[in-house]
Amino acid sequence: MRIGELSRKTGVPVPTIKYYVREGLLPPGELTSPNQAIYREGHERRLQLIRALLDVGGMKVAEVANVLRALDGPALPLHEVLGAAVDRLGATGREHGGTESAAAHAVVADLVSRRGWRTPESNPAAADLSKALAAMARVGHGAFVEVLSDYADAAELVARADLAYVNRRAGVDDMLESVVIGTVLGEAVFNALRRLAQVNVSAELDDTEDPPKRAPR
Amino acid sequence: MRIGELSRKTGVPVPTIKYYVREGLLPPGELTSPNQAIYREGHERRLQLIRALLDVGGMKVAEVANVLRALDGPALPLHEVLGAAVDRLGATGREHGGTESAAAHAVVADLVSRRGWRTPESNPAAADLSKALAAMARVGHGAFVEVLSDYADAAELVARADLAYVNRRAGVDDMLESVVIGTVLGEAVFNALRRLAQVNVSAELDDTEDPPKRAPR
Numbered sequence: 001m002r003i004g005e006l007s008r009k010t011g012v013p014v015p016t017i018k019y020y021v022r023e024g025l026l027p028p029g030e031l032t033s034p035n036q037a038i039y040r041e042g043h044e045r046r047l048q049l050i051r052a053l054l055d056v057g058g059m060k061v062a063e064v065a066n067v068l069r070a071l072d073g074p075a076l077p078l079h080e081v082l083g084a085a086v087d088r089l090g091a092t093g094r095e096h097g098g099t100e101s102a103a104a105h106a107v108v109a110d111l112v113s114r115r116g117w118r119t120p121e122s123n124p125a126a127a128d129l130s131k132a133l134a135a136m137a138r139v140g141h142g143a144f145v146e147v148l149s150d151y152a153d154a155a156e157l158v159a160r161a162d163l164a165y166v167n168r169r170a171g172v173d174d175m176l177e178s179v180v181i182g183t184v185l186g187e188a189v190f191n192a193l194r195r196l197a198q199v200n201v202s203a204e205l206d207d208t209e210d211p212p213k214r215a216p217r
Numbered sequence: 218m219r220i221g222e223l224s225r226k227t228g229v230p231v232p233t234i235k236y237y238v239r240e241g242l243l244p245p246g247e248l249t250s251p252n253q254a255i256y257r258e259g260h261e262r263r264l265q266l267i268r269a270l271l272d273v274g275g276m277k278v279a280e281v282a283n284v285l286r287a288l289d290g291p292a293l294p295l296h297e298v299l300g301a302a303v304d305r306l307g308a309t310g311r312e313h314g315g316t317e318s319a320a321a322h323a324v325v326a327d328l329v330s331r332r333g334w335r336t337p338e339s340n341p342a343a344a345d346l347s348k349a350l351a352a353m354a355r356v357g358h359g360a361f362v363e364v365l366s367d368y369a370d371a372a373e374l375v376a377r378a379d380l381a382y383v384n385r386r387a388g389v390d391d392m393l394e395s396v397v398i399g400t401v402l403g404e405a406v407f408n409a410l411r412r413l414a415q416v417n418v419s420a421e422l423d424d425t426e427d428p429p430k431r432a433p434r
Binding site: 052129192 | 228265266268269272273275329332334342343345346348349350352355356357358360361363364365367369370371372373374375376377378379381385386398399400402403406407408410411412413414415416
C-alpha cells in the first residue's frame with residue numbers, strides 16, 4: 001500500500017509516519033520508483049504497536065525505539081527486553097537517599113525473600129518499588145507498607161494471568177512482542193481498572209455525613 | 218527556615234523551589250525583610266509531595282498544579298480530586314475510533330455492570346480502559362480480554378486495601394491528600410510489584426529449551 005493508505009488505516013498522519021521512519025522506529029517502505037515506496041501489513045502492525053506504546057503506554061519516542069531495537073535484535077533474555085520496556089520509570093529522577101531510602105530498600109528485600117520471587121539484581125522494578133515507598137514515607141505515608149502484602153497478592157494474581165495469556169499464545173505469534181505488549185499495555189489496563197474499582201471507595205467516602213476532613217493550613 | 222535549609226532538607230535545588238513558587242505549586246515564604254523569606258514545615262511537606270508526584274508518579278508540572286489546586290480549593294467530591302490526579306492518562310492522545318473502540322467500550326460497560334461497580338459517567342478511567350483494550354486489539358491482542366476478569370479481581374483486592382488504608386488514617390491527617398497520594402504513588406508501587414512478580418514468568422520462559430520464538434519479518 002502507499003503511505004497515504006497506511007496513514008488512513010492507522011490514523012497516523014503522513015508526516016508522523018515519515019518521522020518514525022527517520023527515527024528508526026519503522027522500517028522504510030520498499031522503493032518502487034525514486035519517489036514512491038510501498039508499505040506492507042508488517043508496517044501497519046508495527047505502526048499500531050508504536051502508537052499503542054506512545055499513547056496508551058505513555059512512553060517517549062526514544063524509549064519506544066529502545067524497546068523495538070530489543071525486539072528486533074538478536075535473541076535477548078526476556079527480562080532484558082522487558083527491562084527495556086519498563087526502564088522508563090527507573091530512569092526518571094535520581095535516588096534521593098536518606099533514611100527513608102534505606103528503610104524502603106530493606107522492606108523490598110524482605111518482601112522479595114518472603115515471597116520467594118526470583119529476581120535478578122539488575123531488575124529495575126525493585127529499585128522503582130524502593131523509590132516509590134521512600135517517597136511515600138517522605139510525605140508521611142510510611143504506614144503504607146502495611147498494605148504491601150495485599151498489593152503483592154494482587155500483583156501475583158496479575159502476573160499469573162499474564163503468564164497464562166502468554167503461554168496460550170505461544171506458537172501463535174511473536175512471544176517477545178506479546179510480553180512487551182502485555183507489560184506496557186497491561187499496566188495501563190490494570191491502572192484503569194484499579195481506578196474504576198476505587199470509585200466505590202470514593203462513593204463510600206462521599207456517602208458519609210461529614211465533608212472530607214482537610215488538614216489546617 | 219531559610220530557602221537554603223529547605224533545599225538541603227528536601228534535596229530540591231533552590232532555583233527549582235523558586236520555580237515551583239512562581240508556578241503556584243508552592244506558597245511563597247513569609248517575608249521577614251524585603252530580601253528574606255522564611256519557610257515552615259508545611260512548605261517542606263508540600264515540596265516532598267510535589268517531588269513525589271513528579272518523580273514517582275510521573276506527572277507533569279501542570280498536572281501537579283491541577284491536583285494541588287483541587288486539594289487546596291473548596292471541598293470537592295473525592296472523585297473529582299481523584300479525577301484531577303489521574304486525568305493525565307485520559308488527556309494524552311485522541312480516541313482512535315473504529316470497530317476496536319466500539320468493541321472495547323462494550324466490553325468495559327459489560328464488566329462494570331457485572332461487577333456492580335458504581336461509577337459516574339464522567340470517570341475517565343472507563344475511557345482509559347476502553348482505549349487500552351482497543352489499542353491491544355489493534356496490535357492483534359484482542360484475546361487479552363480473556364484475562365480481564367483476573368485483572369478485575371486483582372484491582373478489587375487493591376482497591377479494598379486502599380480503602381482500609383485511607384479509613385485507618387481518617388482523622389489522622391488530610392484524607393483527600395491521602396487518597397491522592399495513595400492513587401498516584403500506589404500506582405507506581407503496584408506497577409513495580411507486578412514487574413517483580415513477572416520475573417518468575419520471565420525466568421520460567423527462559424528455562425524452556427527453545428529460544429523465544431520470533432515472528433518472521
